[in-house]
Amino acid sequence: MINDTLQNRRTVISIIITVLVLIYIIRLFSLQIIETKYKSGADSNAFLNKTQFPPRGLIYDRNKTLLVYNKPAYDITIIMREIRNLDTIAFCTALNISKQFFIKKVDDIKDRNKNHGYSPYTPQVFMTQLNIEDIATFQQSMYKYPGFFIQNRTLREYAFPYAAHVLGNIGEVSQRRIEKDDYYKSGDYAGRDGIEYTYEKALRGVKGYEILLRDAKGRIKGRYEQGRKDIAPKTGENLTLTLDIKLQILGEKLMAGKVGSIVAIEPTTGEILAMVSNPAFNPSILVGRQRSKNYNVLLNDPNKPLMNRATQAQYSPGSGFKTIQALVCQEMGGISEDTRFSCNGPSSYPVKCTHHHGSPVSLLNAIEQSCNPYFWNAFKSTIEKDGYGAKNLIFRTNYDEWVDKIKSFGFGEKFKDGDLYEQSRGYIPTQKFYNKVYKAETGWRALTIRSNSIGQGEILATPLQLANAMAAIANSGFYITPHLQIHDSMKQKIHHTKVDKKYFPIVFEGMSRVFESGTARASRIEGLNMCGKTGTVENSRGKDHSIFVGFAPRENPKIAIAVVVENAGFGSIYAAPIFSLLVEQYIKGKIERIELQERITNIVTNKNVKER
Amino acid sequence: MSKNVSIKYAIDWTTVFYYVVLVFMGWVSVYGASYDFDQTSILDWDHRAGKQFVWILTAFGIGGMLLLIDYKMYNYFAYVIYGLTLALLILTIFIAPEIKGSRSWLVIGPISFQPAELAKMATALALAKFMDSYNYKLKSYKDLLPLVAFIFIPFVLIILQKETGSALVFIAFMLVLYREGMNGIFLLLTVFLILLFIVVIRFSIIPIGINQGSLGMVLSMGIITFVQLCYAFFFAKNKREAFILLLGVLVIVSISIIVNLWFKLDFNYVALFTVVASCIYWIVIEVFYRFKKYLLLVLITIGSALFCFSSDYFFNKVLQPHQQSRIKVLLAMDEDLSGAGYNVNQSKIAIGSGGLFGKGFLNGTQTKLNYVPEQDTDFIFCTVGEEYGFVGSTLVLVIYWLFLMRIIRIAERQRETFIRIYAYSVASVFFFHLMINIGMVLGIMPVIGIPLPFFSYGGSSLWGFTVLLFILIRLDASRLERMN
């Protein structure tokens, strides 16, 4: 036994050991109980939420014809590090590829010059966009090939090479969209333009998640709790469009070789039956690997095929506007059915007439003959009916009323309660605008702005607005916001015009006579009473735009149409036959005037617009 | 055979129980740490847990065999074992293949073995034998020198094998020397020097001004001065001298600050000057007043001042960049999460995410998915922390604590110095491993790669620890034999 003085050193050593153990227990307590950051650190390390993309909703036309669907596509990926005992010959047979192809492909993947992001631990794309037949055999025997995986993808497929502007397309989401909507992650695809954009939320469905466990090198080690915490993806909703694909195809064919657009609306429902914009393109060129290349070609085309002229192009409405003018002027008391104005033909002042006809002219004849002086006088007597008043106040109040009533036909504003993407506003000049242009509230009067009376001047409208105005006339005083999806809620969006029903019959009659004895005589259809109005709009660049607006049949109208052919010349030569053929197709279900159809189809007004 | 029967009653079964419990817990942890999702059985021989099971069985066999050997043999052959081990260590330096940068593994067929694991036992035996000799008494510093030599030789040989971690374990023998009468000042001195090293390195990156020295050096000299004051005041009990020293230091500091307003000084030299001046002061007192007490103080002062300057040099010039980086991470000078800081950070995440009760057996994601490097060897405690939480980790620590306390109790009940010294050696080695390994995993000790006894995967370390412990159990069991 050693002396007692050293006995206390046992105590010192025991204390040292005990204190250290206590320090470690305190440290454990602070790490495991007090600090919370380590828990989330472990979770973000270990859990990889693998997204499961739902199939996108299908798109049908009004007759349940399938327009857009999904083509399943498969990628085969490899994680090099996980390949074990690969039977190369069996593998190649299963995928129906040659051994040379396999070797070359694997070499390419491993070659960091060709594949910059190569890592043996992460999935590398081996083959892309395979269809179900390609992978069927392989899929059954996949368990034999560890390290190989099938990645499901879907691509859009189009039943018809038409309606690209209406349908829109799918593209990778922009950074801005990711920031606005946290549903998206970088690399996701989302609808761009058209229906794909406006109904993105319904079409895309809801992404699902598969929670996977990931190790320190990024390798997937299995499913978390055997997949019990996974979220299944929800398939996108199918959409039924208002479009009649046959009418749409006819419209696009008729517009071949021309620049312009067509909008056809069912007046009683506001459903858009056809929406054509030319030049157009085959929607399937914006799918898959060729997308970005083709998109750039379209983007840089001087004819702007990506622009939807039906909703985005703005034109002076021309003579078609006289029908609206006739209604508004009656409503405001500027004219009545019996009002007549004199016309001196081309020598009329201050507005010339382009036609020779008897004088004085009645309202009915003025519509039929498209008499410019009549509508100038009607406009003048409407907004100047009570004189000017102090500081033109009475005149300006009348002008405001006129603007308000014109706008009640859907002009001058976008259709905000609808589902159309990328519209232009069009333009109905306000009092404020003229006060500014003429530098005083008294600086302008009817004479100053006379061009507006015949649909020229500062007034601008989109083909969609023109077709909608025709629908409003066809309905004798209301329109339903034009839209593309068949849905009951859409039919509730009724907008009444600020013109009484009683003023419409005379306009019907006038527009009907356009086909009987007016400018569209050549475009008559036997046994079908149509209403229309030709327009030829002067254009600072090149030839006049040819415009035709109207609806049919006269009794219980079923279709209202606006046709614009840019730089084509007289409305009666190009736009009117197109209108007539569309009506024939829609009302009768088929075209009997094959010769006319072929003649119109073959007309080329712009050589740069290639036939498709 | 009759001898064996008597041993059965003499064996300290409590220690054996702790040993078996720790080994079993370790085995479960190795299974958890190396568990792969496509593998099911804990007894899969291709797998680490399966292999560890083989190591455990062989370790039990080795332990049993050690119990059969006559206790006198250990004392008798102590120097032989020590000598043979040194020879093996030397041989290892030359014939061992390089594995992960070190030459410490002897590979014989399918078995790899680290002789460094044996060296702890051999050194313990040699120390015990030497201090047990009739004419030996640890009284003066001179008596320490042979002991230091016994420890230092294997230490250097293992350093030469580039196994710094295993070599550092030999520091643990200081506790044994302390128990056997070494002045406690050496333990305090060790702590003091470690503190100085940390201060010098931690604050060396903070400059005082352009070419005016670093805060680290000035602070460390301040600490030395403070120690001098404490020594003079409390130990030598000369309040007057302590007061004069304090006054002198304050005068030097204020003069240099005033001078610095006009003429920029290098404060490293000011600090050095202060320390040198204080030494001269103590020597003067020593010579004039014949106070013997101050010689040690002067030695300590000069030694620690030299230590400060050399540790700065050692850190920046001698240490490898990766070693520097480990120390920097530990001292929070650098948060290199992709390099040296990665292990410790992932280890803290693993333990921290365990919470109170842990994620449950085989549910730890950090360790299952290999986020923690070396998770079944040096970082095995992460698995315990993640899967069994605060409760499980504390339980393991408490069992270790009981185990260590039991060994100390065994040591103190011995009549033979030889066995007591050996027992303290065993306790010190286990304690040092526990302190460094768990401290590292918890992020409060530098990353020094030494295993956690009985937990870390590997036959070599398990056998080494088993040999160390079972020799003690055999020696302890001899109490009854001698009575008979």
Ligand SMILES: [Zn+2]
């Ligand atoms: Zn006229």
